[in-house]
Amino acid sequence: MHGYAVIHPGLEAVVEAELSGLGVSGERCPGGVRFAADPAKIAALARAMRTPSQLLVEVAHGSARSTEALGGLVRQVPWKQWFNPLAEVHVEVSSKGSALRFKENITRSVFGLIREARKGPFSPDWVGRLKFAQRVQVRIFDDEATISIDAGGDLLHRRGWRTEAGKAPIRENLAACLLALAEWDGTDALMDPFCGSGTILIEGALLAANRSPFVGRGLACDEWQNLGASALGAPGRSGAKPPPRGAPRRAPNSAVKPTSAPLTRSNVPIVGSDHHAATLLAAEANARRAGVSIQFRRAEIEDIAPCAVVGTIVSNMPYGERLGDRVGEVYTNFGRVLRERFQSWRVVFLTTERSLAERVDKRAERLTQFKNGGIGVAAWSFLP
Known part of the structure; x- marks a missing residue:
């Protein structure tokens, strides 16, 4: 059986490296591994x-030149072994x-075949207790079909802790990709001088604490039938567990009402700053929900100073849409501050144009490029 880790084109190597670190070898394909x-x-x-945006299980693949042929592929899948009859x-x-x-x-044909295959007895203990909708993807290309089950049930960047967002936020899994590109492993200081709603720093704090990226949400795979009773009742790292009988049922895959996770303090300084006070309030609220301790402060770029002798700066820089005519000035000032005060720090930042990256430092090296919110961006790195 094969899995497929989906990611924005341009970041496949990052996902492949994370899989390798977890003991799994993979093959890069456009948009995933x-x-x-x-x-x-x-x-x-x-x-x-x-780092992935989705994790899929490929359960069938073959020729699908007709509705009948596609139906044959759908019937090959033992759906009862995957999904509870009530899911x-x-x-x-x-x-x-x-x-x-x-x-x-x-869609109607595939859904009908899956429903028919799942008919049969079920345990009454599960009436009203299933929390997640199961998602099946059918991808047909040149008369070849691949049928997959989504392990998350929802996009994996939706961690459960971010309900506040600033302008042009970066998705949580893309923030994790930037940290991986910076080779930051949680053992030295981390700063983001354009922190916005705190996404990069919160992802970093969870990584440094070796905690699951998910806070307050479970995954569809927690209710897969073929993992045995433990998958249906015991919480995994995501913390999913069926509610008591009689508890109100929420909409499948809907966001859990935000609650604050137990506070985890990092062993290294993690510091964020931003020009906008309201954005920092959002960052503080997100950090509380994630249960991580981060120092947030309001500061202009000219006022930032290192929080340690050695460390890493990772930032989703403001683009032209966010700064207007001031964009060039901000990048130039950022580069000057880095050269004057952060000589022992590694810097990785995201922006849209080479000319802007070179305003920070002409030695900036492009690591990769991808799309963030539909906008083409590149990750750049240099040592001041």
Whole structure:
């Protein structure tokens, strides 16, 4: 059986490296990394990994030149071994270069076959206790179909702790990718002088504490049938556990009401600053929900100072849309401050144009490029 870790094109090597660190070898493909693993291993990876946006299990693959052929692939999957008969199932279909072009018809057909395959007895103990919708993806390309199950049930960047966001926020898993590109492992100081709502620093604090990236949410794989009773009742790293009988049922995969996790203090300084006081309030609220201790302070870029002799700066720099005519001045001032005060620090930052990166430092090296919120960006690195 194969899993597929989905990520923005340009960041496949980062996901491959994280898989390797967890003892899994994979093969890079455009937009992800494919690897061999059983369902239990894929569920464990979904709970532990920080960089992918989705983790899929490929359960069937083959020719699908007709509705009948696709139906044969769907029938090959032992759906009862995956989903509880009472679980809500969503089917998502994409088709390109295939005679099967009508997605609504394909969706209805696949959903009907899955529903039929799951008929049968079920345990009454699970009535009203399932929390997650199970998502099935059908991808058809040139008359070849791949049927996959989404281990998360929802996009994995939705960690459960960020309900406050500043302007142009970076997704949580992309923040984890930036930390990986900076080779920051939680053993030295971390700063973000354009911290916004604190996403990069909170991801860093959870990494430094060796805590799960998920706070206040579970994953669909916690209710997979083929992992045994422990998958249905015992919390994994994501902390998912069926509620007591009679408890109100929330909408499948909806966000858990935010609560503050127990506070974890980092052994190294983690410091964020920003020009906007309101944004810092949002960052502090997000950090409380994540249960991490971070120093946030209001400061102009000219006023920042290192919090340790050696450390790493990782930042999602403001783009032109966020600063208007001041954008060039901010980048130039940032570069000057780095050269004057942060000579022993590694710097990794995200921006849209080479000309802006070179305003920080002409030695800046482009690590990779990808899209953030639909905008083409690149990650740059240098040592002041």
